[in-house]
Amino acid sequence: MKAARYYAAKDIRIEDIPEPTLVPGSVAINVAWCGICGTDLHEYLDGPIFVPAPGHVHPISQEGSPITLGHEFSGTISALGEGVTDLEVGQNVVVEPYIIGEDVSLADGEPYQLSPDMNFIGLAGHGGGLSEKIVVQRRWVHPIGDIPLDQAALIEPLSVGHHAYVRSGATAGQTALIGGAGPIGLLLAAVLKAEGLTVIMSELSTARKEKALSTGVADYVLDPSEVDVAAEARTISGGRGVDVAFECSSVNAVLDTLLDAVKPAGVVVNVSIWGHPATVDMQKLVLKEIDLRGTIAYAHDHAATIKLVQDGKVNLEPFITGRIELDDLISQGFDQLINHNETQVKIIVRPVPAN
Numbered sequence: 001m002k003a004a005r006y007y008a009a010k011d012i013r014i015e016d017i018p019e020p021t022l023v024p025g026s027v028a029i030n031v032a033w034c035g036i037c038g039t040d041l042h043e044y045l046d047g048p049i050f051v052p053a054p055g056h057v058h059p060i061s062q063e064g065s066p067i068t069l070g071h072e073f074s075g076t077i078s079a080l081g082e083g084v085t086d087l088e089v090g091q092n093v094v095v096e097p098y099i100i101g102e103d104v105s106l107a108d109g110e111p112y113q114l115s116p117d118m119n120f121i122g123l124a125g126h127g128g129g130l131s132e133k134i135v136v137q138r139r140w141v142h143p144i145g146d147i148p149l150d151q152a153a154l155i156e157p158l159s160v161g162h163h164a165y166v167r168s169g170a171t172a173g174q175t176a177l178i179g180g181a182g183p184i185g186l187l188l189a190a191v192l193k194a195e196g197l198t199v200i201m202s203e204l205s206t207a208r209k210e211k212a213l214s215t216g217v218a219d220y221v222l223d224p225s226e227v228d229v230a231a232e233a234r235t236i237s238g239g240r241g242v243d244v245a246f247e248c249s250s251v252n253a254v255l256d257t258l259l260d261a262v263k264p265a266g267v268v269v270n271v272s273i274w275g276h277p278a279t280v281d282m283q284k285l286v287l288k289e290i291d292l293r294g295t296i297a298y299a300h301d302h303a304a305t306i307k308l309v310q311d312g313k314v315n316l317e318p319f320i321t322g323r324i325e326l327d328d329l330i331s332q333g334f335d336q337l338i339n340h341n342e343t344q345v346k347i348i349v350r351p352v353p354a355n
Contacts, residue, residue, distance in 0.1 A: 002351060003131035004329050005066040008054070009047050012069065012334075014327055020127055020135040027087060027141050028079040029095070032149040033323075033348045034129035035072035035157065036333050038183065039273070043069070043123070044334055046275065050123040059117045060099050061125030070349075071097040071122035073129025074144065074152035084138045092147070094155045095129075096140045096302050097121035106139060113163075113299040120297075129153075130326065132351045142302045147309055150323065151316040153348045154187065158314065159305045161188030163298040164271045165195060170244045172196030177233050177242040177261050180249030181208040181221070183346050184271060186319060188246055189217035191305075194313035200236060202229045202257065205342040215318045224253075230260035241266060250274045259284045267291045322347035 003017050022028045043051055048065065057064040077091045087093075097120050104115040112118075121136065122128030144152050161184060170176060176192050178185050181203035189199045189212065201218040203209050204225060212218040220236055222229045234241050241263030247255050250272040258268050259281060268290055285292060298305075308314045321344045324332045333347050 001132035002326055003068045003128065004070065004326060006043060006047070006051055006069050007066045009043070009045060012044060012330060013066070014329065017068070017131070019133050022079050022081050022135055024082040025084065025138055026081040026135050027077055027084060027093075027138055028081075028133065028135050029075040029093060029141075030078045030133055031073050031075040031129050031131060031351045033074050033153040033350055034070040035153045035346055035348050036337060037072050037157065039071075039123065040069055041334060041337055042273070042275065045338065050119055052124060058099065058119055058124040060101055060119070063125030067123065067125060068128035068131050069122055070129030070131065071120045072153055072156040073122075073134075074149045074155070075134070076149075078133070081138075087138070087141065087143065092144050092149055092152065093141050094144055094152050094302070094306075095121065095134075095136050096142060096159075096298070097129075097156065098140060099124050099126055108300065111299055113297050130329065130349060130351060142306060144306055145310055147306070150320060150348060151309070154316045154319060154346060155302065155305055155309070157183055157346070158187045158191065158309070158316065159298040159301040160184055160271070161191045162301045162305045162308075164188055164246055164269050164295045165191045166301065167293055167295040168244045168246070168267050168269045170195070170197055170267075174198070174243035175200065175237045177202065177245040177258060179245065179247050179254035179258055180251070180272070181205065181212045181218075182248060182341075183319070185246070185248035186212060186215070186217060186345060188248065188271065190215070190314045191308065193217050194308050200233050200242065202254065207343045208345070211318070211345060215315070224257065229257050233261040237263070243267070244269065246271050248272050252278050256281060259288075259290060262288070262290055264288045265291070267293060269293045269295055271295055319345045320348055321345045324349055325353055326351045
């Protein structure tokens with residue numbers, strides 16, 4: 001079968017590899033669509049990061065480069081391993097793409113995303129969604145009902161936004177400011193709107209500002225090159241400042257703005273992955289008693305996220321800005337997202353060519 005294989009930075013190859021083997025307790029899935037994530041771009045440009053370094057293997061997967069990429073994917077169950085009795089062949093599903101130790105509990109309330117050596121399918125082994133087929137453990141498989149498979153490929157990044165919302169403690173009726181209208185910022189905004197918040201977004205890109213407004217996920221969109229975002233956010237929120245803010249850009253000036261915009265005793269959640277050290281104005285943090293929180297991926301979020309889409313509270317279709325074939329992954333996928341990201345939100349890949 002065809003798969004996108006990561007060897008090193010700037011070295012991803014479309015190759016034929018053996019199909020994965022079904023084992024007890026696992027589920028075989030024919031991949032329908034797989035999104036290209038910002039993490040994939042970081043691996044391509046600057047990696048390996050989550051991918052094991054050359055000469056090393058991941059301690060849980062016991063795999064090293066080359067790695068099959070892709071962790072935002074949807075597909076259809078093609079076979080069930082021994083002991084899997086609560087799913088059916090033919091069901092459409094998504095995968096919560098974790099590589100986590102077998103001894104880690106997934107019980108309600110357990111922060112399994114913080115377990116030792118946590119990594120992701122499609123980055124540290126166990127196959128990946130940028131391939132025709134994959135076999136995964138039952139515990140990571142989530143049925144999606146009648147959600148279209150192309151839209152379902154966005155359930156994974158939407159779950160990132162949902163987890164950030166949960167971490168923030170935000171509630172309906174509050175006002176939120178999101179710094180950065182990239183894919184995660186926009187999908188986070190969709191979650192916040194679905195949960196009854198007023199959403200302000202800060203963004204420079206014309207195309208992304210338009211996307212935030214046209215999809216209805218933002219009530220206000222502010223351009224930091226044109227206005228004082230913190231001052232405008234305070235005005236919109238009645239002079240006190242926003243209740244909660246989310247950093248989705250990994251830009252220090254954006255973080256500084258959020259600290260200015262949030263109300264005293266407000267919450268700032270850092271969502272983005274930083275490739276460089278950040279600085280925090282501790283005086284602002286102290287004098288306003290700001291609660292600065294981190295968030296990584298998701299835990300117990302997929303079911304709630306899927307329900308938001310099934311109930312029609314989030315429409316994922318407008319965020320898909322490109323559909324490509326696996327053979328065009330670099331030229332029409334990575335290149336577009338790296339060099340023309342102001343016009344793209346989410347490009348999804350079809351591993352098996354359309355008939």
